[in-house]
Amino acid sequence: MDRYLVFGHPVRHSKSPFIHTLFARQTQQELEYGLAEPAVDEFAQALRTFFDQGGKGCNVTVPFKEQAFTLVDRLSPRAKRAGAVNTIKLTDDGVLLGDNTDGAGLVADLKSHGVTLADSRILLLGAGGAARGALAPLLAELPSELVIANRTHTKAQQLAAEFHDLGPVTAQAYEQLAGPFDLVINSTSASLQGELPPLTPALIHTDIAIYDMMYGASDTAFISWAKQHGARQTMDGLGMLVEQAAEAFTVWRGIRPGTKQVLRELKRNLGVI
Numbered sequence: 549m550d551r552y553l554v555f556g557h558p559v560r561h562s563k564s565p566f567i568h569t570l571f572a573r574q575t576q577q578e579l580e581y582g583l584a585e586p587a588v589d590e591f592a593q594a595l596r597t598f599f600d601q602g603g604k605g606c607n608v609t610v611p612f613k614e615q616a617f618t619l620v621d622r623l624s625p626r627a628k629r630a631g632a633v634n635t636i637k638l639t640d641d642g643v644l645l646g647d648n649t650d651g652a653g654l655v656a657d658l659k660s661h662g663v664t665l666a667d668s669r670i671l672l673l674g675a676g677g678a679a680r681g682a683l684a685p686l687l688a689e690l691p692s693e694l695v696i697a698n699r700t701h702t703k704a705q706q707l708a709a710e711f712h713d714l715g716p717v718t719a720q721a722y723e724q725l726a727g728p729f730d731l732v733i734n735s736t737s738a739s740l741q742g743e744l745p746p747l748t749p750a751l752i753h754t755d756i757a758i759y760d761m762m763y764g765a766s767d768t769a770f771i772s773w774a775k776q777h778g779a780r781q782t783m784d785g786l787g788m789l790v791e792q793a794a795e796a797f798t799v800w801r802g803i804r805p806g807t808k809q810v811l812r813e814l815k816r817n818l819g820v821i
């Protein structure tokens with residue numbers, strides 16, 4: 549049977565095996581999908597061993613995405629832009645192809661929630677790996693403006709300069725942000741520590757859409773904060789998780805699974821509904 553898995557550390561709580569097993573059942577593909585948690589300095593060896601032993605493809609998550617970028621034989625254009633790889637496929641001619649489906653997953657999830665990206669003003673919080681992966685796919689949707697704000701402002705400036713050729717992207721310091729924005733995307737890891745990015749509540753209005761790439765069984769700190777200040781449309785990163793997985797599955801198997809039912813099952817599994 550064709551074998552796939554996700555590499556991460558820690559990875560025990562990953563939902564990817566659950567998601568891909570449901571995709572395989574739905575599309576009647578015969579495959580198995582597991583977990584691998586190599587020591588941080590043993591990822592390269594573990595990756596080689598997996599493919600030497602017949603593995604067909606894998607997902608890569610924290611903290612290995614940047615290292616995976618340097619280990620594959622060939623990169624897709626979107627992985628090159630993202631500077632990170634979250635999906636690897638062994639091609640028929642034996643080449644390890646590195647791809648990145650995170651940004652496509654974000655855009656697909658925003659669209660499935662009915663969020664309009666064309667001509668919109670988007671505020672992206674954070675300038676780390678997650679923000680980098682989102683930039684090209686967001687700019688491809690032709691927003692009228694995309695502003696990056698980051699705690700360390702110089703990193704936002706560097707990122708804006710790097711993606712400037714793709715669209716109207718600028719960097720603004722948190723304390724100088726000028727609204728109104730139609731959509732705020734939180735790509736920071738602040739919610740992981742229950743912290744908030746230093747955003748003024750004045751930017752939150754009833755028609756704004758709020759997206760937190762993090763998720764949990766209950767609202768993230770950022771989503772609670774936005775709701776408290778009047779945001780009516782809030783979304784967490786669970787849908788992005790399922791959509792990036794669907795994109796990876798499509799890369800591997802050439803068949804696109806439906807995501808709605810799988811997202812519902814995942815929510816039930818997490819106790820969200």
Ligand code: ATR
Nearest residue numbers: 674675676677678679699700736737738743744745
């Ligand atoms: P990831 O790959 O998830 O993006 P990362 O590359 O470590 O992780 O980036 C984390 C991002 O969250 C950074 O933009 C970081 O800001 P700095 O560049 O200033 O470090 C941001 N971040 C983390 N904790 C934060 C907090 N409490 N408030 C605001 N931003 C935070």
